[in-house]
Amino acid sequence: MSSRRLPVIVALLVTILGGLLSPGAPAQAADKNPDLTVSIQSLTPSRLGPDATVTMTGTVTNHDAHAWTKVQAYLVIPTVPFTTRAQVDDAIDNGAAYTGARVIDPGTFDDMGDLAPKESRQFRIRVPHASLGISGAEGVYPVGVQILGTDTDGERSGDAIARATTFLPLVAAGHQRIPASVVWPFLMPDRRGFDGDYADSTGLLTAVSAGGRLRNLLDLAASTDPNTSTALIDPALLVGVDNISRGRRLPKGVEFTEQQRAEARRFLDDLLAFARRQGTWVLGFDRPDVLALSRNADLAGPLKEAVNRATDSALTTFQLFGRKTSWPSRQGVTTRLLRDLRGSGDSPVIVTSGALPDWDRRQGSIVQYATPAGPMPLLVTDVLDAGVPGQDSVVTLRQRILSEAALATLQREIDPKSRADAITMVDPRWNPGTQWAAGDLSAAFEAPFTSGTSLESVLTRPLTTYDGKVAVARDRPLGRAQLQAAANIVARGSALSSVIPQSDAVDDSLAQDVASVLGIRWRTNPGTGTAIAERLAKDAGAELRKITIEGPPSVTLSSSKGGFPITIRNGTDEAIRVGVSLDSSNPALSIPDVKPIDIGAGERRTLTVDVDLGRQKTTSVTARLKSTDGKAIGQPAEFNVRSSKIGAVLWVAMGLAALLVLAALVRRFSRRRFRTRVAPERLADDDD
Numbered sequence: 001m002s003s004r005r006l007p008v009i010v011a012l013l014v015t016i017l018g019g020l021l022s023p024g025a026p027a028q029a030a031d032k033n034p035d036l037t038v039s040i041q042s043l044t045p046s047r048l049g050p051d052a053t054v055t056m057t058g059t060v061t062n063h064d065a066h067a068w069t070k071v072q073a074y075l076v077i078p079t080v081p082f083t084t085r086a087q088v089d090d091a092i093d094n095g096a097a098y099t100g101a102r103v104i105d106p107g108t109f110d111d112m113g114d115l116a117p118k119e120s121r122q123f124r125i126r127v128p129h130a131s132l133g134i135s136g137a138e139g140v141y142p143v144g145v146q147i148l149g150t151d152t153d154g155e156r157s158g159d160a161i162a163r164a165t166t167f168l169p170l171v172a173a174g175h176q177r178i179p180a181s182v183v184w185p186f187l188m189p190d191r192r193g194f195d196g197d198y199a200d201s202t203g204l205l206t207a208v209s210a211g212g213r214l215r216n217l218l219d220l221a222a223s224t225d226p227n228t229s230t231a232l233i234d235p236a237l238l239v240g241v242d243n244i245s246r247g248r249r250l251p252k253g254v255e256f257t258e259q260q261r262a263e264a265r266r267f268l269d270d271l272l273a274f275a276r277r278q279g280t281w282v283l284g285f286d287r288p289d290v291l292a293l294s295r296n297a298d299l300a301g302p303l304k305e306a307v308n309r310a311t312d313s314a315l316t317t318f319q320l321f322g323r324k325t326s327w328p329s330r331q332g333v334t335t336r337l338l339r340d341l342r343g344s345g346d347s348p349v350i351v352t353s354g355a356l357p358d359w360d361r362r363q364g365s366i367v368q369y370a371t372p373a374g375p376m377p378l379l380v381t382d383v384l385d386a387g388v389p390g391q392d393s394v395v396t397l398r399q400r401i402l403s404e405a406a407l408a409t410l411q412r413e414i415d416p417k418s419r420a421d422a423i424t425m426v427d428p429r430w431n432p433g434t435q436w437a438a439g440d441l442s443a444a445f446e447a448p449f450t451s452g453t454s455l456e457s458v459l460t461r462p463l464t465t466y467d468g469k470v471a472v473a474r475d476r477p478l479g480r481a482q483l484q485a486a487a488n489i490v491a492r493g494s495a496l497s498s499v500i501p502q503s504d505a506v507d508d509s510l511a512q513d514v515a516s517v518l519g520i521r522w523r524t525n526p527g528t529g530t531a532i533a534e535r536l537a538k539d540a541g542a543e544l545r546k547i548t549i550e551g552p553p554s555v556t557l558s559s560s561k562g563g564f565p566i567t568i569r570n571g572t573d574e575a576i577r578v579g580v581s582l583d584s585s586n587p588a589l590s591i592p593d594v595k596p597i598d599i600g601a602g603e604r605r606t607l608t609v610d611v612d613l614g615r616q617k618t619t620s621v622t623a624r625l626k627s628t629d630g631k632a633i634g635q636p637a638e639f640n641v642r643s644s645k646i647g648a649v650l651w652v653a654m655g656l657a658a659l660l661v662l663a664a665l666v667r668r669f670s671r672r673r674f675r676t677r678v679a680p681e682r683l684a685d686d687d688d
Contacts, residue, residue, distance in 0.1 A: 038060050038390050046444070050129070064117060075108060140168070142166075146163045148161065163390065176409050179457075183229070201250050214237075230280065235282065236512075238320075239512065245268060268318075272318055282322040286516055287520050338470065345373075346377075354471060361420045363419055398440065398444045401424055485534045517532055544633065545634060547568075550637055552639055557642065570601060570603055577596050577627075581624045582624075583621070
């Protein structure tokens with residue numbers, strides 16, 4: 001036997017022995033739950049054709065605490081393809097057997113060697129068309145990689161210790177082009193804490209800096225044709241990154257360098273440029289829990305207004321416009337919620353296919369749903385490869401789009417009225433990595449059976465109507481206590497803003513405070529969310545309490561008419577404009593209100609209020625601060641005002657007394673003069 005043939009025969013024997021250890025009777029490995037992950041990084045071609053050689057590369061990462069030896073990577077593909085979406089869904093639901101047969105021909109698998117704990121290694125598989133064993137029929141072929149290895153006890157199972165799967169379409173020329181598009185969601189990953197600062201500002205900066213998750217996602221999205229994608233923006237992300245770039249709302253002890261701030265500014269500028277170049281859908285600020293608002297209708301009005309204001313002010317600040325959109329949680333959609341969200345009828349709601357049990361892909365990803373107030377558009381998300389093994393990558397995204405389009409165009413051959421499309425939304429938590437260019441996403445829109453489009457373009461076309469059922473919501477929304485605390489923020493904050501002449505900045509900040517405690521994110525930590533909402537409401541009340549009015553303990557007028565002082569103190573950092581309303585305990589007495597006056601930040605003003613008690617002897621007066629629109633501000637001041645009814649008599653008596661004193665003095669003076677004059681006369685008489 002020649003030395004050249006020996007390695008081939010050995011490899012073949014190893015493969016055959018591995019294959020004989022079928023999944024039905026696997027050898028028992030010491031590690032029954034292998035913890036390895038696989039990511040497909042490249043796949044060529046993106047579409048099967050005659051004589052095509054399939055080449056797949058990727059990485060395998062060992063998360064176990066022990067090594068795996070003699071690791072091998074095999075391509076897996078079935079003989080016949082799927083031709084309908086229902087076949088794909090059924091196969092995925094039934095388990096991993098749908099991936100087909102393992103290709104074991106010599107030279108078609110990769111001997112990767114040993115894989116140490118926490119180690120990652122690359123694999124490369126190249127399978128000629130003749131070794132694929134496929135029928136060549138049109139459809140979508142699931143194609144994947146299976147990883148085999150030997151555990152620490154030397155046991156080697158025929159079961160794969162890790163796997164990843166994607167799809168390869170085979171479609172002949174001449175089929176209809178299918179609308180294909182990608183929705184790119186950019187959500188705020190951080191939250192604000194008790195003091196209003198971001199809880200993980202460092203993590204947010206890392207996400208938007210070079211190599212970070214959001215930075216990678218944006219770079220990939222920006223590389224696509226504007227006509228093939230739609231940005232889905234959370235305004236809270238824009239505000240958050242802007243604050244980071246300016247060094248605002250940072251936790252105590254956290255500081256960023258100018259270079260780090262520049263990274264944040266660069267991301268914000270690039271995200272805005274990406275959003276402006278194409279159609280943009282805009283979520284409510286911090287993606288509010290719309291189900292909670294729907295179930296607490298008595299509190300929802302001012303809370304929705306606050307979310308809308310926070311959203312609109314952010315869009316104005318960053319000069320961005322887009323279609324308002326709502327995105328409930330996966331199992332948080334109800335008929336009532338859709339009715340509440342309809343608005344003017346042009347704001348879409350993003351729902352999963354599970355929320356609409358009677359929906360079919362032939363209706364298209366965007367359908368019209370009828371509510372008592374009129375129709376509204378729904379974007380239905382239904383991921384083809386949800387539940388398949390392996391990590392998401394640019395390659396799996398590309399193949400998902402192509403495969404959806406392939407199944408849709410085949411469906412239209414037998415159902416010309418089908419509106420099936422290839423619209424897909426990216427997982428907002430996904431990190432495509434820095435090597436995303438190798439995935440060649442643009443190939444998804446260059447196929448002869450795809451036509452790149454945007455969601456706005458789809459909305460301008462006639463939509464099919466969904467008149468089926470809406471599933472029962474199973475998600476648990478935010479509790480009423482948290483919404484009540486948020487409503488308290490609105491009530492106390494609106495009272496404060498009503499006395500501030502230039503209140504736009506205050507109102508915007510207040511709206512962001514409210515929206516920040518209504519996000520879906522708080523469902524996983526409702527206790528903290530409620531506590532933060534209560535703290536913000538308390539802070540708003542404390543600021544309002546810095547505006548006070550003081551009166552004298554009591555006032556005694558010398559007559560029925562007079563005046564008394566009141567002092568207004570403004571302990572806030574904003575200039576205010578307030579008036580004073582004066583109420584008497586005696587309904588017969590009316591005291592005119594004091595017109596609004598301006599008081600600077602940290603200043604106080606003392607005013608004199610005139611009052612005419614008329615025939616009243618005494619009354620209790622309540623002085624309240626009020627805004628220009630009549631809202632009562634802070635705590636009132638109460639004091640008694642009395643009039644001395646003997647005042648006039650007293651003045652008369654005092655006048656008479658003065659006259660009597662004066663008369664007495666005159667009389668006494670006259671007598672002295674008389675005596676002085678008489679005395680000399682008597683002396684003269686004596687001399688005579």
